[in-house]
Amino acid sequence: MEITLTHYLVLSTVLFAIGLIGVMRRKNLLMLFFATEILLNSVNIALVAISHFYGDFTGQMFAFFIIAIAASEVAVGLGLLVLWFKRYNTIDLDNMTSMKG
Amino acid sequence: MEMYLYIALFAPLVGSLTAGLFGAQKKTMFTGLFASGMLFASFVSSLLLLIQVIQGNTYHVEMMTWIATGDLYVPFGFVVNQVTVTMMMVVTTVSTVVHVYSIGYMDHDKAFNRFFAYLSAFVFSMMVLVMSDNLLGLFIGWEGVGVCSWLLIGFWYHKESATWAANEAFIMNRIADLAMLVGIFIIYWNLGTLQYDGIFAVIGGLDHTITVTAAAFLFVGAMGKSAQFPLHTWLADAMEGPTPVSALIHAATMVTAGVYLVVRMNPMYDIVPEVGIVIASLGAFVAMFAASMALVNRDMKRIIAYSTLSQLGYMFVAAGLGAYWVALFHLMAHAFFKALLFLGAGNVMHAMSDELDPFKMGGLKKTMKGTWIMMTLASVALAGIFPFAGFFSKDLILEVAFVEHHYILYTVLLVTAGLTAFYSFRLAALIFHGEERYKLFGFHPHEAYKYMLVAMSPLLVLAIIAGFLFKGTYFEMVTQMLPSLEYHVHNHLVYWIMTIGTQVFVIAAIVYAYKKYDDAKIDKKVEEGFFYQLLFNQYYIPKIYDEVFAKPYAELSKMMWKVDNTVVDATVDGIANVFYGTAKNTHTMQDGNLSSMLKWMVIGLVALLVSAAVFIGVVTNADAIMKLLGH
Numbered sequence: 001m002e003i004t005l006t007h008y009l010v011l012s013t014v015l016f017a018i019g020l021i022g023v024m025r026r027k028n029l030l031m032l033f034f035a036t037e038i039l040l041n042s043v044n045i046a047l048v049a050i051s052h053f054y055g056d057f058t059g060q061m062f063a064f065f066i067i068a069i070a071a072s073e074v075a076v077g078l079g080l081l082v083l084w085f086k087r088y089n090t091i092d093l094d095n096m097t098s099m100k101g
Numbered sequence: 102m103e104m105y106l107y108i109a110l111f112a113p114l115v116g117s118l119t120a121g122l123f124g125a126q127k128k129t130m131f132t133g134l135f136a137s138g139m140l141f142a143s144f145v146s147s148l149l150l151l152i153q154v155i156q157g158n159t160y161h162v163e164m165m166t167w168i169a170t171g172d173l174y175v176p177f178g179f180v181v182n183q184v185t186v187t188m189m190m191v192v193t194t195v196s197t198v199v200h201v202y203s204i205g206y207m208d209h210d211k212a213f214n215r216f217f218a219y220l221s222a223f224v225f226s227m228m229v230l231v232m233s234d235n236l237l238g239l240f241i242g243w244e245g246v247g248v249c250s251w252l253l254i255g256f257w258y259h260k261e262s263a264t265w266a267a268n269e270a271f272i273m274n275r276i277a278d279l280a281m282l283v284g285i286f287i288i289y290w291n292l293g294t295l296q297y298d299g300i301f302a303v304i305g306g307l308d309h310t311i312t313v314t315a316a317a318f319l320f321v322g323a324m325g326k327s328a329q330f331p332l333h334t335w336l337a338d339a340m341e342g343p344t345p346v347s348a349l350i351h352a353a354t355m356v357t358a359g360v361y362l363v364v365r366m367n368p369m370y371d372i373v374p375e376v377g378i379v380i381a382s383l384g385a386f387v388a389m390f391a392a393s394m395a396l397v398n399r400d401m402k403r404i405i406a407y408s409t410l411s412q413l414g415y416m417f418v419a420a421g422l423g424a425y426w427v428a429l430f431h432l433m434a435h436a437f438f439k440a441l442l443f444l445g446a447g448n449v450m451h452a453m454s455d456e457l458d459p460f461k462m463g464g465l466k467k468t469m470k471g472t473w474i475m476m477t478l479a480s481v482a483l484a485g486i487f488p489f490a491g492f493f494s495k496d497l498i499l500e501v502a503f504v505e506h507h508y509i510l511y512t513v514l515l516v517t518a519g520l521t522a523f524y525s526f527r528l529a530a531l532i533f534h535g536e537e538r539y540k541l542f543g544f545h546p547h548e549a550y551k552y553m554l555v556a557m558s559p560l561l562v563l564a565i566i567a568g569f570l571f572k573g574t575y576f577e578m579v580t581q582m583l584p585s586l587e588y589h590v591h592n593h594l595v596y597w598i599m600t601i602g603t604q605v606f607v608i609a610a611i612v613y614a615y616k617k618y619d620d621a622k623i624d625k626k627v628e629e630g631f632f633y634q635l636l637f638n639q640y641y642i643p644k645i646y647d648e649v650f651a652k653p654y655a656e657l658s659k660m661m662w663k664v665d666n667t668v669v670d671a672t673v674d675g676i677a678n679v680f681y682g683t684a685k686n687t688h689t690m691q692d693g694n695l696s697s698m699l700k701w702m703v704i705g706l707v708a709l710l711v712s713a714a715v716f717i718g719v720v721t722n723a724d725a726i727m728k729l730l731g732h
Contacts, residue, residue: 020703023699023703024699024700024703026696027696032695093694093695093696094694094696096693096694096695097692097693097694098693
């Protein structure tokens with residue numbers, strides 16, 4: 001069976017759904033980061049697949065951008081996470097309620 | 102020479118802005134002197150221009166483009182010709198005198214600086230009105246003098262009557278200005294230009310009905326500014342303003358702008374004699390109507406204001422009958438002696454602690470000799486006794502009416518001349534002669550500052566000599582532009598009977614006034630009579646206006662206020678309340694928990710995606726959906 005664009009897109013959608021559920025359900029900050037990584041990478045898959053399909057490299061370049069930005073974002077995020085853990089000894093989301101509207 | 106044109110025009114503006122800088126501060130003598138100096142500079146420039154114009158030179162400058170869009174081209178253009186230079190001389194002369202006089206008159210006023218800012222601004226607007234080379238520029242000046250008039254009538258704004266009078270004047274003028282704008286629009290629409298030269302070049306080819314309409318609408322504008330019936334009530338109430346303002350704006354210059362407009366547009370009014378007859382008839386009516394109200398009034402300034410109205414009527418008679426140069430001549434002579442009369446009244450008011458009722462004065466000639474002489478001579482000039490200015494200009498109007506065979510107008514004007522003499526000297530007799538009644542009321546009158554009297558003296562000289570000295574030169578100059586119709590009664594006997602008869606009639610009226618009011622006895626029987634009451638209440642016209650226009654309008658406004666409250670406000674409030682309510686019910690979403698907020702974010706995302714999908718679906722399948730709906 002040949003792997004077509006549709007397969008990639010289905011994979012991307014499934015990953016995105018998993019990431020989205022993770023974002024909503026996870027109560028652990030670290031797990032939340034993982035979920036966002038899944039979200040970002042699902043989009044990367046879609047971009048690269050569509051780029052290949054059209055023979056246009058723009059999508060792939062975009063994917064590289066996303067990877068680079070995601071890496072720096074995680075670096076900052078993890079730094080903050082470590083700091084938070086040192087101060088409060090927990091990374092449970094339900095304890096982070098200081099930003100009330 | 103063009104430099105003098107700009108000095109004449111802009112010097113008052115410089116004075117006004119400089120005085121305005123110190124407007125909120127305490128009295129500084131500098132502002133008064135500076136503004137007066139600027140006015141004097143303007144006067145001197147006008148004089149130099151006048152000499153040039155008499156020698157036959159006229160000037161037309163385009164300072165810059167103002168409006169240039171499509172076919173519409175209106176520049177800031179100014180013109181000095183025989184007619185405008187006459188007005189410029191009148192305006193700058195009277196306003197220079199009034200400025201110097203005001204330094205004394207406003208001596209004790211807290212808002213001394215503000216007063217000069219307004220007064221000079223008025224002169225600037227008036228100069229724009231006079232000198233502009235197109236109708237739109239005239240309109241700007243027209244509105245400018247309206248605003249300054251409003252500011253100055255309501256100068257003492259802590260008095261409710263003053264603010265009321267200011268608003269009345271402004272609103273009445275606005276009604277008339279609407280008509281004037283319509284007139285200007287009609288001219289532009291049909292002729293495609295607003296420049297006087299352009300209009301006059303093609304006005305002859307215009308359809309007669311359209312010319313009549315335009316002329317009539319422009320005249321309605323003139324009626325408002327010149328306070329002609331039925332828009333006359335504001336002028337008497339405008340006397341709430343400081344007296345120098347009454348002298349400058351509400352006697353000598355602004356109110357004559359209407360006459361000036363008709364004179365300036367003379368090629369247009371020449372084509373439509375039927376409108377001219379209406380103007381002349383209205384003028385004659387107002388002359389008598391206003392004079393009759395002046396007969397019984399008990400307010401010094403109002404009497405002079407009615408007299409102004411009456412004289413404006415005379416001017417309109419001349420202008421309406423095509424004797425434009427006569428109208429302009431009377432405008433000039435009237436400006437001098439009427440301003441003098443007002444300034445004299447200002448001296449009396451100063452002396453009597455702002456008392457206006459002449460029945461409470463009497464015998465003031467002893468303490469106020471200078472003012473007495475000036476006001477008496479001004480009244481003589483107003484009454485038209487030989488050889489004062491009024492004789493030459495007013496008798497000329499009578500002659501015009503006679504020569505043009507308008508005998509009804511002639512009779513009305515002749516009777517009015519008698520009335521004029523009577524009320525002028527009734528006032529003079531009550532103020533300056535007879536017993537010193539003011540002692541009963543505890544007044545301590547004193548003569549005005551000497552320099553105020555000196556400032557007034559040029560007007561006195563002009564009121565005496567303007568007639569016989571200037572008439573020849575003036576006629577030669579101004580008829581290069583205006584129709585040079587000479588009005589002569591051909592039969593010598595008739596001429597002498599007319600002239601001497603008028604003089605005798607007027608003198609008889611003066612003598613009668615002196616006799617009757619020397620002792621200021623009040624005849625109770627006459628006073629309770631119907632006619633006296635009718636005149637005293639100004640024909641009940643202010644009351645009628647109040648009942649017919651003001652009160653229903655107030656009722657309507659109240660009703661609309663309720664509509665506004667229940668419909669407009671309610672709608673706006675309702676919309677705001679929806680947002681308030683939504684916020685109140687949904688603010689729990691932001692509970693600070695990252696996890697739940699992320700959930701809301703996802704829900705929002707999904708909602709946006711779904712709506713985008715639905716939208717795209719509907720757009721791409723629009724035809725199919727329409728078919729399904731049965732179209």
